[in-house]
Amino acid sequence: MALQKPAVAYWLDNSLYLNITNQCSNNCWFCFRNYKQGVGGFNLKHTQEPNFAEVVAELEKTLPNRRWSEVVFCGFGEPTARLDLLLDVAKWIKAHYPTIPIRLDTNGHGNVLNKGRNVAQELHAAGVSRVSVSLNGHNEETYRDNCRPNFNGAYTAILDFVLAAKAAGLEVEVSAVRMPEVDIQKVKAVADGLGVPFRIRDYIPCFW
């Protein structure tokens, strides 16, 4: 069967997702990208990363089709790896569909990927209201084993990002995937310590 064209916009239930990049600063052993071409019947592996005009064209096609409950930056990669595109698209959504909430699902590496910038403040200013930060480990070592980041100090960077997101006025949660390698209770204790809600994600689409 011929492969579907790679999707920039895709949907699950009432949420519209944006797959703006396949770049990621982690190499999680459990990442769906290692096993699947996409989710929900959509091909999420880009042959070429989309530009602003292409993302907007997809939004113009899909946003009027349904009463979406939210738009979520979440795909086969880390959205803050393309921060400027993310911000430009969020601003476009706010300008054209001001009532739709915008969420970012992130590995929390944004400030490392965009050195010298306050990513949380920029997200808030662009109209992102919610951030879900995946934390699949309860300390530097367990995180490194599960997520295999391509830089040192990732765990501390993520905790700093969560606190910065809170300080910037974003609604922020920490999430972890339910699997034997993640001690859910310990990750929850980390989230409690940061003063943010914790959510367990099942290891099925969507996502991590």
Ligand code: SF4
């Ligand atoms: S952070 Fe997400 S996209 Fe990146 S490797 Fe891990 S599961 Fe995959």
